[in-house]
Amino acid sequence: MxxxxxxxxxxxxxxxxxxxxxxxxxxxxDTEGYSRQTTATVSQSGGGVLIQDTDRIVNQYINQQVWSDTSNYSFYESYQSMMTSFDSVIGEDSVSISDYLDNAFSALQTANSDPTDTAARSNAYSNLKQLAAQYNDLANYISDQKTLANEELESNIDSINNLTDQIANLNQQIYRLETTTSSSANELRDQQEQLVKELSEYLEIKVNYDDNQLMTVNLASGQPLVLQSTNNELRLTSDTNNPDGELGIELDFGNYELNIPTDELGGAVGGLVEFRNEFVTTAERMLGQQALVFADAMNQQNQLGLDANGDYGINLFSTAEIETTANVENSNEDYGIAVRVTDGASSEITTDTYEVEMMSPTTFKLVTYDLDGNVTNESDVIDTTTATPTSDGYFEVDGFGVEIAFDSLPSYAQGDRYQFAPTKNAAESIKMSARSGDYLALASPIAVSRADSNLSDVAISISSITDTDSATSAFSATGGLYNAAPQTLYFTASDEVEIQDGSGTVLATLTGITDYSNLLEQAGLADDAGYDISLDGPPDAGDSFSISFNSDGESDNYNGLKLANLQTENTVEGTRSFTEAFSALVTEVGSLTATLTTNMDASETIMNKSIAARDEVSAVSLDExxxxxxxxxxxxxxxxxxxxxxxxxxxxxxxxxx
Missing domain, CATH: 1.20.58 (Methane Monooxygenase Hydroxylase; Chain G, domain 1)
Structure with a gap:
């Protein structure tokens, strides 16, 4: 019995x-993260049943898949959220650089129709100034997006550290409960897994269990976040060697810190880091490149004309100095370099990162890298002891659009490095340096005419103005042409011309002429003169043509038309106009946003399927x-x-x- x-x-x-x-x-x-439980029993010797334990019904492989898919979705969701906000602004017509460009060049064309109209000049000046201000505003918006991403990252890192601390504490509680009682810590393990799911929204993580079935949490790159009852905290860092000050992540182990690869972070943090370090940097540089090229092209062309007062044109715009960053391992932190864009060579400037590497105390080369760190170009080695510097000590790097000056040659050491990004701050710093529309140099610095006694009706025209610097051209500093400059063309025959200076001295003679364009270039005089002329046909013997300084050019718009034509010229990297360059940025923003939206929707579907698979195994069914x-x-x-x-x-x- x-x-x-x-x-x-x-x-x-x-x-x-x-x-x-x-x-x-x-x-x-309805408890989120709860895993249904089952009580196991076995038949015991002598009759009856023995209760073994109450365990959760879970599949750790499916759980890991849920966490991985959650991380993937959060990556795209955070990135897409930032990009959608960016796209809504950058693609808006009211803030489009293209509209400001159209307005500025349209006003410039109006001024060209009557260069003596002060009101038209003032309107052109105002529109150009507004264009510069719009570059500033968009650059500031991009900078604000970087700041916003920084703030979100700071908040996310705090949340991550809080979650890993809770997971580590639960490990301690689980161990204490399961070693001091015969009960399983099912509810504590559910809480822990729910915390891991929340953690996976921020990072891509891998979960394992030790011999005591205590949870260990690692980053996708392998570094441990949680080991038993200890958690290692994450921190944001800034790369001082990078001209963009890219954000990084380091893991604090107490006695030392370890840098984490940012391309393997995943989750919302990975999306924000990629948006901040890659896209924002790309947008900042693309916009800066446009501003830099615009300022340089307008400045160079304006210098080739005469303003409303008959003076040589000045720079219309200015941009901030290019910032350089010295490598922390350089031999002497007191020595740096200075960098500037070579006048007229801004079309060679790219959005890459530039690095000056000292090959010896007196030689260097320039290497450019894309944002992925791949080498895109490399200069020849430049020897500062044999190369000819500019008058103020800069060495031009041909084909790269920049000039380099050194603090103290030959005090550098082989391997010293300096990085800079020429386009980084240009958009936020561009400003109108000219003070009024009178400084718009619309007139040509030379005037050309045919003698009244000419037998033919051949006309003379200006082919080009290339230099008005008194040190390197035929133009004097006070206004006028040097006496030795080409000033008269006298044809001794229809195909033979004497090119004479202001005193009538023959500088060169051309014979057998078949092409009447760029005659000074054919005579080898154009480079020194800084200008060239053309005829529209063969003249008669005895015809002469004059070249003089344009002292009465108030109504002339030769250079103004050149300024206006810059709108459609391929000035940005030699392949795109200003408008096309901005359109490329808008297109890149829209395309990336659309791609992220597609990826986000797809990853959400995959995540929901993983969650459904987890629920099939672990969720509570009321019917069951x-x-x-x-x-x-x-x-x-x-x-x-x-x-x-x-x-x-x-x-x-x-x-x-x-």
């Missing part, structure tokens, strides 16, 4: 435990629990009847013995 009592009692205990587990599952049907409850109630009733039968049988036996 004792066996019957034991069987009935163990049955009651087993049914009670299972009903309790079913009740726990039912109560937590209702069936289990009914079954365990029936089992409880049957076990109670077994006890009742045992009691009745025992009572009958006692009665019979009495």
């Amino acid at each position: 004792a066996s019957l009592y034991s069987i009935g009692l163990s049955g009651l205990q087993s049914s009670t435990a299972r009903i309790t587990t079913t009740g726990q599952n039912t109560a937590n049907v 629990e209702a069936v289990n409850l009914l079954r365990y109630q029936q089992s409880y009733t049957a076990s109670a009847q077994v006890l009742s039968a045992a009691q009745s049988t025992f009572a009958t036996l006692i009665s019979a013995l009495g």
Whole structure:
């Protein structure tokens, strides 16, 4: 009879435990992260049932897939969110650089129609100034996006450190509970996995379990975030060797810090870092390149004309000095370099990162890198002891659009490096340096004419103006042409010309002429003169043509038309106009935003399928629990009847013995 009592009692205990587990599952049907539980039993020797344990029903492989897919979705979602905001601004017509360019050049064309109209000059000046201001505004917006990403990253890093601290604390609680009692820490493990899911929204992580079934959490690149009851905190860092001050991530191990590869972070943090370090940098440099080329092209052309006062044109725009960053391993931190754009060579400037590498104390080369760190170009080695510097000590790097000056030659060491990005700050710093529309140099510095006595009706025209610097051209500093400059063309025959200076001295003679364009270049005089002329056909013998300084050029618009034509010339890297360059930025923004949106939608679908797969295994089904409850109630009733039968049988036996 004792066996019957034991069987009935163990049955009651087993049914009670299972009903309790079913009740726990039912109560937590809406608890996020809860894994349904089941109570296992085995038949025990001598009869009855033995309760083993109550465990969670989980599949760690599926859980890891959920965390990975959550991280992937969060990466695209955070990146896409930032890009959507950016796209809504950069693509807006009211802030488009293209519209400001159209307005500025349209106003410049109006001024060209009457260069003596002060109001038209003033309007052109105002529109050019607004264009510069719009470059500033867009650059500031891009900078604000970088700041916003920084702030979000700071917040996310704080959340990550808080989550890993909680996961480590739960490891400690789980270990204490499961080693001091016979119970499984099911609820604590559910909480821990829910924290891991939240953590996966910020980072791509990998979860493993040690011999005590305590959770270890590693970054995708392998570095540990959680080891048993200890968590290692993440911190944001800034790369001082990078001219863009890129953000990095380091893991603090207490006694030392370890830099984390930012391209393997994943999650919202990975998306924000990529947006901040890659896209924002790209946008900043693309816009800066346009501003830099615009300022240089306008300045160079304006210097080739005469302004409203008859003076040589000045720079219309200015940009900030190019910032350089010395490598921390350089031999002497006191020595630096200075960099500037070579006048008229801005079309050679790219959006790459430039690095000056000292090959010896007196030689260097220039290397450019794209944003992925790949070498895109490399100069020849320049020897500062043999190369000819500019008058103020700069060495031009042919084909790269920049000039380099050194603090203290030959005090450098082989391997010293300096980085800079010429386009980085140009858009935010560009400003109108000219003070009024009078400084728009619309007139040509030379005037050309045909002699009244000419027998032919051939006309002379200006082919080009290339230099007005008094040190390197035929133009004097005070205004006028040097006497030795080419000033008269006298044709001794229709195909033969004497080119004379201001005193009538023959500087060169051309014979057998078949092409009447660029005659000074044909005579080898154009480079020194800084100008050239053409005829529209063969003249007659005895015809002469004059070249003089344009002292009465108030109504002349030769150089103004050249300024206006810059709008459509391929000045940006020699392949795109200003408008096309800005359109390329808008297109890049729109294309990237669309791609991210597509990837975000796809990754969300994949994540939801992983969550559904996890729920199939671990989520509570009320229908299933209702069936289990009914079954365990029936089992409880049957076990109670077994006890009742045992009691009745025992009572009958006692009665019979009495």
